[in-house]
Amino acid sequence: MSEASKTGNFITQIIDKDNETGKHGGKVLTRFPPEPNGYLHIGHAKSICLNFGIAQRYQGQCNLRFDDTNPEKESVEYIESIKRDVEWLGFDWAGEPKYASDYFDQLFDFACELIKAGKAYVCELNAEQMREYRGTLKEPGKNSPYRDRTPEENLALFMEMRDGKYADGEKVLRAKIDMASPNINLRDPIIYRIRHVHHHQTGDKWCVYPMYDFTHCLSDALENITHSICTLEFQDHRPLYDWTLDTLGTAHPQQIEFARLNLNYTVTSKRKLKQLVDEGHVEAWDDPRMPTISGMRRRGFTPASIRNFCERIGVTKSDSIVDFGMLEHAIREDLDANANRAMAVLNPIKVTLTNYPEDKEEIFNVGNHPKNEEAGTREVPFSKELFIDAADFEEVAPRKWKRLSLDSAVRLRGGYVITCNEVIRDEAGNVVELLCTYDENTLGVNPEGYKPKGVIHWVSAKHAVDAKVRLYDRLFSDEAPDAKHEGKTFLDFINPESMSVAENAKLEPSLAQAEPGVGFQFEREGYFCRDLKEEGMVFNRTVTLRDSWAKIEAKG
Template identity: 50%
Template sequence: MNTTINEYNNNFISHIIDHDLKKQKKMFFHTRFPPEPNGYLHIGHAKSICLNFELAKIYQGKCNLRFDDTNPIKENIKYINAIKYDITWLGYQKYQNIHYASEYFEIFYQYAKKLIKKGLAYVDELTKEEIHKYRGTLKKPGINSPYRNRSIEENITLFKKMKNGEFAEGKASLRAKINMNSACIIMRDPVLYRIIFCQHHQTKKKWCIYPMYDFAHCISDAIEKITHSLCTLEFQDNKNLYNWILKNINTPHRPKQYEFSRLNLEYSILSKRKLKILVEKKIVSGWDDPRMPTLSGMRRRGYTPSSIKEFCKNIGITKQNNLIELSMLEYSIRNELNKTAIRTMAILDPIKIYLYNLNENHEEVLIIPKHPYNDKLGTQKIFFTKILYIERNDFQEKYNNQYKKLKIGCEIRLRYAYIIKAEKIKKDKNENIIYIICSCNLKTLGKKPIDKKNPSVIHWISVKYSFPAQFRLYEPLFNIKSLDKKEDFLLNLNSQSLVTKKGFIEKNIAKKIHKKIIQNNIKLFFQFERIGYFCTDIDTLQRNYLIFNRTVSLRDTWNEKNKKIINN
């Protein structure tokens, strides 16, 4: 992606960096992206990833990928591998300097002891619930813990006992001694260390005490000589503790924290905790379900690295929280696929038409473009025969004057082929239409009708040269715009977020698709004419038919009143 002057290089953060670099001529710009490995990355993380790595690129600096692995209960090596893959997939592997907070556990421990020796930290034996109760509220000051005034010597001894596993889990913690009357609640003697008896994916069973995020994060930044620690606005109050810790442990390097607005996206949950609930309750098929806003889910749905990066660039970097329209994300991929996706025809809900004036063996090869505006993509063959599939909703037995598709007594053109006229229909005993009998005007291939208006155009596939396919149509997982603060978000699930159709595509195209998927394990993109943009799904390898995920429709409008997508 070519970074433009109007985006990553022209926002309040880049202005801060410019000022700092001008003030300190020898400063080497260094930032980091510090995910906790307790879930998969989502589109909200992509905003931060792009910001940090693009700034590192612009200022010829570095961006560390640092895993905030300080809570082994929630973390897993599979999440670490997934995060590495996502960042590489986005195209930032060149700039990665991979670190783990767990690399610095011994350093954290020594700095914690330093605070104790300064009289700025103490071992507390209040329970988690009691600590929360003693902390007070925005209107009510906190209450000092009865253990707050222990001597330095006693605190050193007790902290060593914590480290040696002599306390039961939850029976003791190390807290900073700051101010229980502070207007900033986070400064009311925050917990710095807690006891967790759980094997760590990196350090195994070496430690049973683990630092809290606020303690580990700022020290990690200092150790790695981060110059600009960029985070979202919910960490704005944490900056007070960030600076307090660095000041009182007296690190040789002092990074600075700057906050920007997080990404909030319509009809989406951007919380790993809540996304995990969707997975565990099997509301979705997994973290890579194409309805999920995870990078793995979006990748499976058909979003590309360039489309995600373009989206992140277009939404900008500000300090103002706002709700980003889903249409902006869809535009980023639709705009790209409109230029690159091969055009072909697919039938999702088939009904047969018989062209009665053609003989039984009638067969034509039609050469059509793979893309109407890109000759470099070449051409492809399709077959025209007596019996065809069309979309069921492209014919109506009962219609009004506004209906412009196939109806009895009226003409319509088959895409790239002839004009046909519906003559009559064949029904079963339940009055369901089995097929439509049509005539075919063989003089109209590539020609406009004489003295008549151009008829509407519908797509089709030869029954003889069709291949079975499953089409997965995705809509928003939720039916309300803003879910950020809703704990009861499961009450707002969209029951029509996945609709599966069984239909057909061209057999010769299907063979080429299947061969490429098996040989190269690659994703292929198509615009199925008049339907939308689709990509192949990995599940195809386990089936005897092709599976396609709809990445995005040709044009979508989310109808708030009817809670459904209207396809135009």
């Protein structure tokens, strides 16, 4: 059973009561119904974990269904990405993936039933007129002048729409409900519109396509879904969901709404994510800075960490903002327990051990994980010339400095204690080399009375693997980039430091065999993984060792 299915919530309480009364014969059948008009994001991860997790909890089933009613914005690329994301998160759907387009013939027949019953009509108002007739939240709408056509007229016109006689937007089919309803969704909503466009599943068979609200509820009914779980924005649409199913006399799944995942420093609108991609603000949908599941996978997030995060934030009926730090904490927690350690120098300075033999090499056996002996050890080569990180050296040590400085000693992780004796600079005054000595009596021990101030990581220069390491940070610098800011859009809050690149990083040789996507802790640097797309030694920082943003905000 997944983490997301272990604890109860108000939805499981509803299902428990249904099972007690035998409402669905003890069956639980849910569905995850994304529209294939973009890549899935972290908000969808919550819905995936909830729908599939509930099915697992009750030994039921969860369908993967693509609500593909808008072919202009949909593509096979998005469909394939959604399948990959659901599987990567650790879930499997019942049977083959389903498509709303599988039901287009039945949906068309349902529309004809409504027309024959006097519950739907063909309308010729244009979009502007439709808005005018619709009314407002305070004022009722007005009946369309086409509302009183006979069922025979409407059926004939609807058939002509299907047969391609009219242009896009020239006519629509509307449900006949109540133009004075306080719920605007019931003011004769459009249920079919004309679109002369190729569909990725049905080809050119159709030039009329059902609207989402009409399609969704009937697809649920046709699949015998027991509990239709969706986010709160569909709460006002539930009366239309119920009206459609009750009017047609179909099976009637229960729609249950929960609060969507709102994460600070993030936007999850598919339209805005697509804008980021189309305008080149990010590399692609799977850019590691994106809140998409594919982007998080490429950055090195783990399925377990995302499932655990979704479990911890819980399932409620009220909207709230979740701090991005909670997601990062879930990632750190999982990687701290499961990621092997390795050494990588991101901003290298050369260290020469002047008293180490020129032709000598040693192999140190270093533990892969300090908390897990079963992770074993790896061989780390050592030689006369090393690399350490520039951040680990200060010529004059500041107060409480625990790294290397001139005339002071420091331990190399898993190796000897070294002392810096001389600093070599280039013409511009930059430190380019440190001349040090090592103490051969300090391998794995501190002689009595001899305590170096700290421990730093290193890489043997002779054996180092060259790599490019990308250091990712939050894509947005504002906590609420999607909120209304006078004269600004979310694009104005893109963090200019969301990615920096260590072009000349030096890695220990064991990392040459790193599998793409597998996480490592680069000691004292953070958690990293080899990139899933780029060839060669390219690593992405998944997350820092600590929440550096919390410190920045505290100072601010």
